[in-house]
Amino acid sequence: MIYIIVTIAVVLTLVSIILYNRLIQKKNAIDNAYFSMDVMLKKRYDLIPQLVETVKGYMHHEKDVLLQLTELRQRVLTGNLNTNEKVELDNRINSNLQNIVASFENYPQLKASDNFLHLQRSINETEEQLAASRRFYNTAVNDYHNAIEMFPSSIIASWMRLKHKTFFSIAGEHRHTPSINFNK
Amino acid sequence: MSAEKSFEEFCRDELAPQLLPFEQLRKRAATSGIIGSGLAALTFISFLIARANEAQGFFVVAFILLLPTIIFIVIYYNRKKEYVSGFKENIVHSIINFIDPNMRYNPHECIHRNDYEKSGLFLKTPDKYSGDDYVEGWRDKTVFCFSELHTQYKVSSGKSTSWHTIFKGLFFIGDFNKHFHGRTYVYSENNPQIGFFTKMFSSFAWDLEKVKLESTEFENKFVVYSNDQVEARYILTPSFMERLAKLQDLMGEGTSYSFVDTNIYVAVPIRDALFEPRIFSPNSYDCLGDYYNTVHIIFDIIDELNLNLRIWTKE
Numbered sequence: 209m210i211y212i213i214v215t216i217a218v219v220l221t222l223v224s225i226i227l228y229n230r231l232i233q234k235k236n237a238i239d240n241a242y243f244s245m246d247v248m249l250k251k252r253y254d255l256i257p258q259l260v261e262t263v264k265g266y267m268h269h270e271k272d273v274l275l276q277l278t279e280l281r282q283r284v285l286t287g288n289l290n291t292n293e294k295v296e297l298d299n300r301i302n303s304n305l306q307n308i309v310a311s312f313e314n315y316p317q318l319k320a321s322d323n324f325l326h327l328q329r330s331i332n333e334t335e336e337q338l339a340a341s342r343r344f345y346n347t348a349v350n351d352y353h354n355a356i357e358m359f360p361s362s363i364i365a366s367w368m369r370l371k372h373k374t375f376f377s378i379a380g381e382h383r384h385t386p387s388i389n390f391n392k
Numbered sequence: 393m394s395a396e397k398s399f400e401e402f403c404r405d406e407l408a409p410q411l412l413p414f415e416q417l418r419k420r421a422a423t424s425g426i427i428g429s430g431l432a433a434l435t436f437i438s439f440l441i442a443r444a445n446e447a448q449g450f451f452v453v454a455f456i457l458l459l460p461t462i463i464f465i466v467i468y469y470n471r472k473k474e475y476v477s478g479f480k481e482n483i484v485h486s487i488i489n490f491i492d493p494n495m496r497y498n499p500h501e502c503i504h505r506n507d508y509e510k511s512g513l514f515l516k517t518p519d520k521y522s523g524d525d526y527v528e529g530w531r532d533k534t535v536f537c538f539s540e541l542h543t544q545y546k547v548s549s550g551k552s553t554s555w556h557t558i559f560k561g562l563f564f565i566g567d568f569n570k571h572f573h574g575r576t577y578v579y580s581e582n583n584p585q586i587g588f589f590t591k592m593f594s595s596f597a598w599d600l601e602k603v604k605l606e607s608t609e610f611e612n613k614f615v616v617y618s619n620d621q622v623e624a625r626y627i628l629t630p631s632f633m634e635r636l637a638k639l640q641d642l643m644g645e646g647t648s649y650s651f652v653d654t655n656i657y658v659a660v661p662i663r664d665a666l667f668e669p670r671i672f673s674p675n676s677y678d679c680l681g682d683y684y685n686t687v688h689i690i691f692d693i694i695d696e697l698n699l700n701l702r703i704w705t706k707e
Binding site: 241248328332336337339341343344346351 | 570621623624625626629
């Protein structure tokens with residue numbers, strides 16, 4: 209009888225260790241995905257001064273938006289922000305950036321500039337890399353949610369007090385490739 | 393491709409006169425082939441009768457027939473070689489030239505073994521590597537090359553050796569429209585290389601991980617592995633996944649894709665040889681149309697995957 213009890217205890221301990229490690233692995237995967245997203249966001253922030261410098265001579269009507277964009281970038285890079293504040297600022301940067309990209313069409317002389325074309329390519333690339341890193345983050349969060357909700361790992365998860373994480377909203381981002389014409 | 397001239401018109405006006413001498417060569421090769429096969433059959437039958445009845449006369453007949461059989465078979469292979477080589481160098485070359493004069497075609501060349509191995513599409517190292525019908529060129533902004541390939545591995549047990557095919561078909565390499573540094577592999581769900589254990593443990597090489605993607609349609613058709621989860625998603629955007637799924641319907645289920653060294657590699661299994669002319673029946677316009685369509689399969693890969701869209705830093 210004692211052997212059966214010991215065997216069950218050993219099996220339960222082993223299963224618990226495996227489940228615990230898996231949960232830690234999934235939690236770390238989210239941190240890893242968040243880090244890669246952060247790298248892409250920094251890449252995007254680095255492009256903002258270049259963008260402002262290249263277009264400010266042409267886009268007189270969007271001067272306020274450009275100024276706001278520079279300020280937001282400064283705040284996100286220098287401020288000691290928590291995740292929610294960071295996400296909020298990032299959303300505002302995103303919206304300003306999209307407004308500027310949308311008004312490129314009104315400045316045909318911009319499209320004649322090689323600097324601008326190169327910059328636009330870099331923006332497209334960074335935006336798509338950012339979208340990819342957000343998708344990776346969301347997949348990691350989804351895996352983690354499955355693990356903390358499904359039995360039997362849900363027992364270990366509640367013991368570890370693991371909480372749900374927020375998904376990043378991709379909102380149809382780059383569902384279709386941006387239709388930007390590079391013909392001068 | 394000349395816009396003003398359709399392929400049918402090209403066949404009628406330019407290929408038909410060129411085909412005439414090759415038709416003569418084909419008939420000569422076919423005749424020697426038929427005679428050689430007939431003689432071989434007679435030799436074999438004589439030999440069987442001689443063995444069954446112990447009739448010395450049939451042994452003599454079999455030995456007398458053996459020499460002309462060998463001669464005709466040798467003649468057949470020489471004529472076939474001359475015909476196939478001439479046909480490819482002239483007719484197939486003209487078709488390729490008609491589609492795009494900038495494309496280079498070499499019937500005796502194939503995709504380099506290094507490129508095949510670099511693609512990482514096949515886990516087994518080939519013991520026998522062969523191929524032909526190499527074409528290279530560019531379509532709009534995309535540089536590409538393709539050829540027919542046949543790779544095999546050897547299994548030796550005791551004194552017997554058997555050869556097994558790893559890949560036979562069309563192998564395509566194209567310049568991808570985005571920069572990337574990692575390696576991403578897209579296999580069809582039923583690819584024999586992706587067995588039960590590979591699926592269970594989700595890694596077939598030390599640094600590769602299975603990539604879970606959001607599209608259910610795509611996940612039902614493909615299995616994706618990569619050494620960079622973010623980069624895999626950068627390559628496989630939602631719209632690219634849709635296009636890849638559509639292309640798979642066009643190419644057939646066994647097609648595999650890899651994204652390595654800023655190139656896209658596509659392996660399309662095909663049973664028949666690519667630009668091989670017929671010997672025992674005349675080469676109709678339908679056959680010529682097949683060669684024309686083969687090149688257009690490559691154009692389909694480039695167009696369907698939108699490889700000419702160059703809006704990122706890779707121009």
